[in-house]
Amino acid sequence: MNKLILDGKAVAQEIKSNLKKRVESLTEKGIVPCLATILVGDNPSSETYVRMKGNACEKIGIKSIRIQLPKDIQTEELIDAIQELNNDDAVHGILLQHPVPSHIDERKAFEAINLKKDVDGVTSAGYGQTALGFGEYPSCTPAAILNILKYYQITIEGKQAVVVGRSPILGKPVSALLLNENATVTTCHSKTANLPDILKQADIVVAAIGKPKFIQGDWLKDGCIVLDAGYNKGNIGDVDYESCYNVASAITPVPGGVGPVTIATLLKHTVDSAEKTLT
Amino acid sequence: MNKLILDGKAVAQEIKSNLKKRVESLTEKGIVPCLATILVGDNPSSETYVRMKGNACEKIGIKSIRIQLPKDIQTEELIDAIQELNNDDAVHGILLQHPVPSHIDERKAFEAINLKKDVDGVTSAGYGQTALGFGEYPSCTPAAILNILKYYQITIEGKQAVVVGRSPILGKPVSALLLNENATVTTCHSKTANLPDILKQADIVVAAIGKPKFIQGDWLKDGCIVLDAGYNKGNIGDVDYESCYNVASAITPVPGGVGPVTIATLLKHTVDSAEKTLT
Known part of the structure; x- marks a missing residue:
């Protein structure tokens, strides 16, 4: 099977590619x-x-x-x-x-x-706008995950996405963004009874739990896409990379996956917000 | 199997039971x-x-x-x-x-x-607060569905809930409310590829599609709970009542299910809002 390492640095680079120019143009003004x-x-x-x-x-x-x-x-x-x-x-x-x-x-x-000024989408109003499909600044890590999928032209529509985690700035907004892109979205959490069974159905897996190496490869469906938003002590993600790598068709590494795209998204949102003061 | 018809009128009655007294007390003031x-x-x-x-x-x-x-x-x-x-x-x-x-x-x-004054939770800010767990007025139909489950002491925590529909005042907020009650929630919609397979996993099914008799009994898991938020022309719900009744352990009728509870919830929210002007 073709194995794809989703390189966050490349995605971040693309997001940042025109930012410098936009910043210069603003600074001139x-x-x-x-x-x-x-x-x-x-x-x-x-x-x-x-x-x-x-x-x-x-x-x-x-x-x-x-x-x-x-x-x-x-x-x-x-x-x-x-x-x-x-x-x-x-x-x-x-x-x-x-x-x-x-x-x-x-x-x-x-x-x-x-x-x-809520460039990381942490307010409930910002979250509400994002979930209803017209938010200007979705939380940066969820937005980064969508940016990675889009950069690599991974189809979201009609896919089964399973998000593990339901925090207000990660699990909930990434579920909302995937739903708005026409995925069928399941949000799991600490009270989920049968997580491996649910993950076995997933075409797209988002790990956003905050537990190092939590998601195991044998819980996953062959050929799924794995996005690891975890960033635990010692640069360790929420998925067990070795075992998940073997099963997935595409996977983000930690570090170098979601992290750099999160930062690039934050920069973009800040420039967007600055540009809005012009009008 | 014990078969339970979830009687919306009884739930509405309980919600309304103390409202008259609260209205009188407000009116005196x-x-x-x-x-x-x-x-x-x-x-x-x-x-x-x-x-x-x-x-x-x-x-x-x-x-x-x-x-x-x-x-x-x-x-x-x-x-x-x-x-x-x-x-x-x-x-x-x-x-x-x-x-x-x-x-x-x-x-x-x-x-x-x-x-x-957003007593039906239609604003994005109201939706955001509801989804993050501190909304005062969730949309009335989603709140009604939760009220029915609670009235009948149906366990939500740890259950797999499947919501069919993702509108801003129905599918999305009911998904959010069920998630906040610790269900594992899957939100489905018109782009969902394999709806019957997904419904087959569901302990709790919420139908919020707006298509008469859409959900079929043979798509459901034996003993599941069915909540029909549909209200189509001719008093017809979104589930095919006869076939779903046979499979479910509990089901809301249409009419007399979610509808009356929605109205009672709207009344309660209005009285809540009026009381807040006192402080």
Whole structure:
């Protein structure tokens, strides 16, 4: 069987290909696209993500602001910081790095982000628009997964897609996006009784659980497409790559699969948002 | 096998049981709960629904206003009418009767409804909140289906639910509500390749297609639960009742199944909304 490694870097490259030009054109008009990232506490993985995003911004001329808040901050103080960015016309995208410390009401904080600057689709309003088919900024990882499928011209319509995970910024929106592309979508989670049986039916599998090497090759249908949105400690995905590789016809590696496309999508959304201030 | 006819009138009765008292209490405080229904054109089925809803309001003391607009009205005029109701403090719920004539941008009109008065959960913001688990007014038919399952103490968690249909006010939100109750949910639609095979796995089947007698008994698993949200011309549901009855362990009739619970849910949402003006 033809085996395809879905190369996220190639997809990211295509997404980024015209961004630099668009940023230049905006900058000439006096608008420097700007992404503000809020990091609460000092989680080392979050630090890494935020730094990677900042570097990626810099490379194409997007300004990145990093707001670092102490881990013992209260929800209201975090919301004040978000409001300040909402009101700052020089900021086009706001990203609150997930997860925040557990004493903070993350949902309340997400909801405080102005929809126009919600470039990672974390607000319920943004999610609702995405699910109903007219969202401008779907969450970046779900959008990245769709971008990979489209780049590799993998048919989605009429296929059975199984999404494992149902988080508000990953499992739910990727299910919605696949449904809107005419897949028949099953969303599974920790209470799913018979996950391997369900996965055995899937033409397209999205792993979004947050458990390293969780999905096993012998749960999958021969020739299926595997998209691994997991990114666990030590650069390990949610699928057991070796066993899944053997069964799948196409699979994303970790790292180098969904991750780079997520970042490219975030950059694109930020530039989109900056361009909208022109009109 | 024990065969259960899921009696929507009994469920509706329970939902309505304390509403009259709540309406009286509000009325004593000078607040008469009020539902405004907008009807565009003269579709006879829509006329019937609106009249049924009006009568149901009257019976428990909810004021109902009916705004009748000509079928050749433009989207912007419809939105003006919605805005007027948004701004009217005496109106607690706004219902735009679906469908509107095809030249009208129904989505744009739905989106104009103030979230606080969106008692049928038609806005994308309302949908987003429902799907993320904190919506106050999920669409009434999806909420009705959940109410029926709960009234009859049918376990949802861990079950495989298959929803046939993906409309923004029916298939999508009922999928979301079942997922939030820990079902494993598959959403099917016109592009689904192998519907009978998928239905054969389902413990809970929701029919929301709008095609009379579409779902056949021999597509279903023995002992499944069938919820028929269809309401086609001549009081005919989306499931072929006779053949499905034979296979199911529980089934909603049409009429007398989901319909009455939908109306009771609408009344409850209107009273909920009126009560919120007190605080």
